[in-house]
Amino acid sequence: MATALPPSSSGAPQVRPQTAPAASGAPQVRPQTAPAASGAPQVRPQTEGWTQKKDAEGRPLLQFASPKRGKPPAHLADLTPAERVAKAKELGLPGFRAKQLEKHYFTHWTTDPADMTDLPAAGREELVAGLLPPLLTEVRRLDTDRGDTIKFLWKLHDGALVESVLMRYPGRITLCVSSQAGCGMNCPFCATGQAGLTRNMSAAEIIDQVVRANQVIARGELGGKRVGDNSAERVSNIVFMGMGEPLANYARVMQAVRVMTDKDHGMGMSARGITVSTVGLVPAIRKLADEDVPVTFALSLHAPDDELRDELIPVNSRWKVDEALDAARAYFDKTGRRVSIEYALIKDMNDHAWRADLLAEKLNARGRGWVHVNPIPLNPTPGSIWTSSETSVQSEFVRRLNAAGVPTTLRDTRGKEIDGACGQLVATSDDEQAAATV
Numbered sequence: 001m002a003t004a005l006p007p008s009s010s011g012a013p014q015v016r017p018q019t020a021p022a023a024s025g026a027p028q029v030r031p032q033t034a035p036a037a038s039g040a041p042q043v044r045p046q047t048e049g050w051t052q053k054k055d056a057e058g059r060p061l062l063q064f065a066s067p068k069r070g071k072p073p074a075h076l077a078d079l080t081p082a083e084r085v086a087k088a089k090e091l092g093l094p095g096f097r098a099k100q101l102e103k104h105y106f107t108h109w110t111t112d113p114a115d116m117t118d119l120p121a122a123g124r125e126e127l128v129a130g131l132l133p134p135l136l137t138e139v140r141r142l143d144t145d146r147g148d149t150i151k152f153l154w155k156l157h158d159g160a161l162v163e164s165v166l167m168r169y170p171g172r173i174t175l176c177v178s179s180q181a182g183c184g185m186n187c188p189f190c191a192t193g194q195a196g197l198t199r200n201m202s203a204a205e206i207i208d209q210v211v212r213a214n215q216v217i218a219r220g221e222l223g224g225k226r227v228g229d230n231s232a233e234r235v236s237n238i239v240f241m242g243m244g245e246p247l248a249n250y251a252r253v254m255q256a257v258r259v260m261t262d263k264d265h266g267m268g269m270s271a272r273g274i275t276v277s278t279v280g281l282v283p284a285i286r287k288l289a290d291e292d293v294p295v296t297f298a299l300s301l302h303a304p305d306d307e308l309r310d311e312l313i314p315v316n317s318r319w320k321v322d323e324a325l326d327a328a329r330a331y332f333d334k335t336g337r338r339v340s341i342e343y344a345l346i347k348d349m350n351d352h353a354w355r356a357d358l359l360a361e362k363l364n365a366r367g368r369g370w371v372h373v374n375p376i377p378l379n380p381t382p383g384s385i386w387t388s389s390e391t392s393v394q395s396e397f398v399r400r401l402n403a404a405g406v407p408t409t410l411r412d413t414r415g416k417e418i419d420g421a422c423g424q425l426v427a428t429s430d431d432e433q434a435a436a437t438v
Contacts, residue, residue: 040353052186060188067198069199071202075132075202076204077208084102084131084265087131092126097127105211109211138153148223149165151166152165153434156181156201164177172237174235175239176242178244180249183196184197200248206253207259241275246276273296276296279313280313298374301342304321306321329367339372341371343373344376347390356401360400374410394410
C-alpha cells in the first residue's frame with residue numbers, strides 16, 4: 001500500500017487541489033475538476049531520501065550548461081568523414097585509410113589493431129591510437145536470470161560513471177543509452193537526477209556504448225534468443241532514455257545520431273529505430289523537427305496539468321504542458337513520424353481517471369493519429385516511498401485514453417530487478433567504490 005508523503009509536521013498526507021487549469025495556449029481545453037466524491041487521494045510530489053538542489057529563489061535548480069571538465073580524447077565518431085580523412089593524413093597515412101578504420105569500428109566493432117590486417121603494419125598502431133582511443137571502461141555488469149537484459153556500468157576517462165541497458169525482445173535488440181553523466185533536470189522521482197549533472201557526454205562516448213554492446217552480442221553474451229528468431233545479432237533499436245536529458249546535449253546527441261544512421265561512413269541504422277526523448281525542452285524539440293533525420297520522438301509528460309507538472313517535472317516552469325504538446329505536434333507535422341507520450345504512473349499522484357480524460361482531451365484537441373501514449377508503472381528507486389499505481393488503476397487509465405480514441409499501450413518494463421529500468425539509472429557509492437579499482 002502506498003504511503004502519502006508527509007511534508008507537514010502533523011503527519012497527515014498533504015492534499016492538494018484537484019482542479020486542472022484550462023490550457024494556456026491554443027487550442028483551448030475545458031477545465032477539468034476531479035469529482036469531489038471520488039475519494040481518490042492526491043499525493044503531492046516531494047523528494048524523499050535526498051535533498052533537491054534549489055536556486056536562489058527556492059525553485060528546483062535546472063542545469064542546462066555542462067560543468068567544465070577535461071574533454072575526452074578526440075575520436076573517429078566525433079569527426080565528420082572529411083575530418084577523419086584529414087586526421088589520417090595528419091598521422092602520415094593516405095586519407096582512404098580512414099574509410100577502412102570506419103569499417104572496422106562501425107561494422108566489425110573492433111578497436112584492436114591486430115584485427116585490421118587490411119591496414120599496413122607500419123603506422124597501424126598510430127592510426128588506431130590516434131582515431132580510436134579507449135573511451136569506456138567496463139566496471140561491471142548485471143543481468144536478469146534469463147540473461148536477456150544486461151545493465152552496464154561504464155567509467156569515462158575522467159572517472160565519471162554512466163550506465164546503459166541492453167535488452168533482447170522478440171525480433172529486435174534494444175540499447176538504452178546515456179547522453180549525459182548525471183542529469184540537470186532535477187525531477188524528484190528519477191534516481192538519475194538526484195546527484196545533478198556531472199557533464200555532457202561526447203558523441204563518441206555515446207556511440208561507443210553501441211559498439212561495446214554489439215561486441216557483447218557478437219560474443220554470445222546476451223541470452224534470451226528464441227528458436228526461430230532470425231533477427232540480426234546486433235543492436236537494432238536505440239532509445240535515448242538512459243542517464244541525462246538528450247536535448248540538453250543537443251549537438252553531441254545529433255552527431256551520434258548521424259553516425260548511427262550514416263550508411264556510408266557510420267553504422268547504417270534506421271532512423272526509425274532510434275528514439276530521442278525529452279522532458280520538454282521546447283526550443284530543442286522544434287530544432288529537432290528541422291533536422292533531416294526522422295527519428296522517433298518521445299515526450300516524457302507524466303502529467304497533463306501544469307499545477308502538478310510544475311512540481312513533478314521542474315522544467316515545466318520554463319515551458320508549460322501546452323507548449324510542449326504544441327511542439328510535439330509540430331514535430332509530427334514536419335516529419336510525419338508519430339510522437340510517443342511517456343507517462344510514469346505513480347500511485348495517487350498522477351494516475352487519477354480525470355487526468356487520463358484531460359490528457360486525452362488535450363491530445364485530441366491537436367488532431368487524431370499523431371500520437372501514441374505509453375504509460376509505464378513507476379519503477380522504484382533506492383529508499384523511495386513512491387510506488388506504481390495499482391493494476392486496476394493502470395487498466396482504467398489506459399482504458400479511458402483508448403476509449404477517447406488515443407492509441408495507448410502499457411509499456412513493458414525491463415531490468416527492474418537490476419535497477420536498470422526507466423528512472424533507476426544512477427551511480428551509487430558502491431559503483432564508485434567498484435570504479436576506483438579499475
